[in-house]
Amino acid sequence: MCGIVGYIGEKKAKPILINGLLRLEYRGYDSAGISTIEKSGIKTIKNKGRVAELENSDEINKLNGTIGIGHTRWATHGKPSTTNSHPHMDNSNTFSVVHNGIIENYAGLKEFLKSRKYTFLSDTDTEVIPNLIHFNYQNSEEKGKKRLLEAVTNTSKMLKGSFAIEILCSDFPDNMVVVRKDSPLVIGKGVNENYISSDIPAILSFTKDFYLLNDNEFAFISRDQIEFYDEDMNIIKKEARNITWDAGAAEKGGYPDFMFKEINEQPKSVRETIGARITQNSKSSIPDLKLDKEYLKTINKIFIVACGTAMYAGMAGKTILESLCEIPVEVEAASEFRYRNPIVNEKTLCIFITQSGETADTIAALKLAKSKNAKTLAISNVIGASISREADYTIYTHAGPEIAVASTKAYTSQIVLLAIIAINFAEKLEINQEKVNELKSDILLLPSQLEEVLKNTERIKSFAQRIYKEKDVFFIGRGIDYTVALEGSLKLKEISYIHSEAYPSGELKHGPIALIENDVTIISILTNRLLVEKSISNIQEVVTRGAKTFIITNQELNHNFDEVITIPKTNPLISPILSVVPLQILAYYISKEKGLDVDKPRNLAKSVTVE
Numbered sequence: 212m213c214g215i216v217g218y219i220g221e222k223k224a225k226p227i228l229i230n231g232l233l234r235l236e237y238r239g240y241d242s243a244g245i246s247t248i249e250k251s252g253i254k255t256i257k258n259k260g261r262v263a264e265l266e267n268s269d270e271i272n273k274l275n276g277t278i279g280i281g282h283t284r285w286a287t288h289g290k291p292s293t294t295n296s297h298p299h300m301d302n303s304n305t306f307s308v309v310h311n312g313i314i315e316n317y318a319g320l321k322e323f324l325k326s327r328k329y330t331f332l333s334d335t336d337t338e339v340i341p342n343l344i345h346f347n348y349q350n351s352e353e354k355g356k357k358r359l360l361e362a363v364t365n366t367s368k369m370l371k372g373s374f375a376i377e378i379l380c381s382d383f384p385d386n387m388v389v390v391r392k393d394s395p396l397v398i399g400k401g402v403n404e405n406y407i408s409s410d411i412p413a414i415l416s417f418t419k420d421f422y423l424l425n426d427n428e429f430a431f432i433s434r435d436q437i438e439f440y441d442e443d444m445n446i447i448k449k450e451a452r453n454i455t456w457d458a459g460a461a462e463k464g465g466y467p468d469f470m471f472k473e474i475n476e477q478p479k480s481v482r483e484t485i486g487a488r489i490t491q492n493s494k495s496s497i498p499d500l501k502l503d504k505e506y507l508k509t510i511n512k513i514f515i516v517a518c519g520t521a522m523y524a525g526m527a528g529k530t531i532l533e534s535l536c537e538i539p540v541e542v543e544a545a546s547e548f549r550y551r552n553p554i555v556n557e558k559t560l561c562i563f564i565t566q567s568g569e570t571a572d573t574i575a576a577l578k579l580a581k582s583k584n585a586k587t588l589a590i591s592n593v594i595g596a597s598i599s600r601e602a603d604y605t606i607y608t609h610a611g612p613e614i615a616v617a618s619t620k621a622y623t624s625q626i627v628l629l630a631i632i633a634i635n636f637a638e639k640l641e642i643n644q645e646k647v648n649e650l651k652s653d654i655l656l657l658p659s660q661l662e663e664v665l666k667n668t669e670r671i672k673s674f675a676q677r678i679y680k681e682k683d684v685f686f687i688g689r690g691i692d693y694t695v696a697l698e699g700s701l702k703l704k705e706i707s708y709i710h711s712e713a714y715p716s717g718e719l720k721h722g723p724i725a726l727i728e729n730d731v732t733i734i735s736i737l738t739n740r741l742l743v744e745k746s747i748s749n750i751q752e753v754v755t756r757g758a759k760t761f762i763i764t765n766q767e768l769n770h771n772f773d774e775v776i777t778i779p780k781t782n783p784l785i786s787p788i789l790s791v792v793p794l795q796i797l798a799y800y801i802s803k804e805k806g807l808d809v810d811k812p813r814n815l816a817k818s819v820t821v822e
């Protein structure tokens with residue numbers, strides 16, 4: 212959580228930092244601040260609230276420095292306040308630090324520093340960092356650059372937890388030092404200037420050439436040079452990677468919000484995910500997935516591990532993999548998997564799904580699976596993300612940057628990719644070829660079918676206007692439709708703050724039906740021809756108790772419901788890719804009707820890099 216940005220070059224740093232922070236706000240938006248190196252030393256301006264408030268503060272226009280660091284915060288230690296916001300300075304005002312992540316042993320370090328007469332202003336874990344750097348700097352016998360580097364490397368060795376840190380030092384007015392461990396940090400290379408950020412999209416409009424730091428690697432950055440070091444201060448060589456994302460992909464591009472843009476991008480993002488991986492008349496191709504028939508024949512279980520929306524994509528993936536590959540699949544929340552003793556061994560393939568590739572629980576779960584000798588496959592949307600450095604194999608969804616906190620296009624791309632993986636495995640195992648061929652043609656139709664689904668936007672908006680004042684909403688479905696119900700319910704909760712629950716349709720009568728009373732809204736997904744009659748009976752049970760009904764279906768229904776959104780027919784295995792879209796649109800318009808910030812819902816942040 213939290214976003215960090217940095218600039219070192221010949222231009223004024225302030226506008227570049229503010230621009231970066233505005234793009235990073237989806238990572239946290241409790242407070243924001245920047246430090247620049249001025250002629251008089253390091254100057255810091257920060258405040259509680261959004262980046263826009265920082266940008267409009269009178270003080271900020273006095274910053275003229277060409278080197279600076281910035282931070283937008285999602286509070287973990289210490290409530291949102293100006294004092295708790297970053298950057299934090301040491302007692303002597305020599306070091307300014309912004310930090311992403313959590314310092315788990317900060318309390319002990321604080322006591323240690325207090326015993327050496329350091330004082331603290333904030334309740335944060337971060338404030339120990341500039342003071343520890345100062346302590347190590349004072350105690351270093353090195354001179355010049357080595358003294359600073361030694362102070363930073365010794366400090367990072369004392370920190371437990373996760374961190375991406377940018378450091379300014381008033382003794383080095385032409386440099387910046389950065390370090391990371393278990394928290395993302397990239398350096399964008401320009402001409403006589405360099406950019407630093409926790410996320411590539413924040414600085415994509417300035418450069419497309421990026422260095423990715425690995426854990427416990429440092430960079431000593433000047434305007435025209437970047438030196439990389441390992442934790443023992445040995446120089447290491449790194450190649451910049453060219454990122455092909457279009458800079459416009461990280462802009463709203465005329466849409467009112469990122470979420471609405473990302474919902475509407477799904478025909479394109481799904482097309483990109485399919486890419487050249489499947490075509491009708493040849494075998495599927497996933498070049499980065501080197502799992503052969505011999506290996507696939509040895510596995511007796513697939514685990515899919517993820518969080519939130521990515522986990523719900525995994526639940527849909529379970530149905531597809533089991534149907535095509537005939538291997539049992541278990542799906543589990545990464546935060547549960549990592550703290551128990553799952554039955555995983557060399558015969559288990561573990562798939563980790565994460566849009567950001569930075570989710571702390573998912574990465575920890577992957578490390579656990581590896582320690583139990585399982586092969587690990589990561590599915591991520593962000594090239595070079597932390598998870599790709601841990602997994603045996605990583606394949607990318609190529610959905611383009613997803614900025615809105617509520618995940619939409621990543622979910623549909625994740626399911627498409629899981630379906631392609633299932634096809635690939637079944638082809639290698641030489642089973643279910645007829646099903647495989649049918650599924651391939653159906654996948655290739657998805658982009659145009661998504662365009663059809665999006666044509667329902669105005670009707671869904673009208674329904675949203677009818678129900679936006681509801682207090683409770685229920686989502687129901689059977690089989691794969693139930694996994695969509697879970698995702699629809701999560702979307703509604705997170706951006707509209709309406710309480711909602713998702714149930715398998717057949718479960719209502721085992722308890723939850725007691726909650727149904729006059730005018731309650733029930734949203735039902737009905738895409739499986741074989742289960743439709745059963746599900747309609749369940750809906751009738753709630754209609755007779757006065758519920759309002761919103762149905763998403765690809766079947767012909769001869770019943771009167773309050774609203775029926777008809778979507779194109781597709782293979783039941785991939786129906787979530789179409790049926791989720793009306794639920795995304797519904798949640799979006801309910802949030803808009805309530806006047807909420809759709810892209811940045813309260814208490815949330817885009818990537819959850821803390822436990």
Ligand code: M6R
Nearest residue numbers: 519520521565566567570617618
């Ligand atoms: O980046 P990840 O896919 O690992 O993120 C997982 C969840 O935090 C994420 O899907 C979250 O549930 C979204 N806010 C849902 O819209």
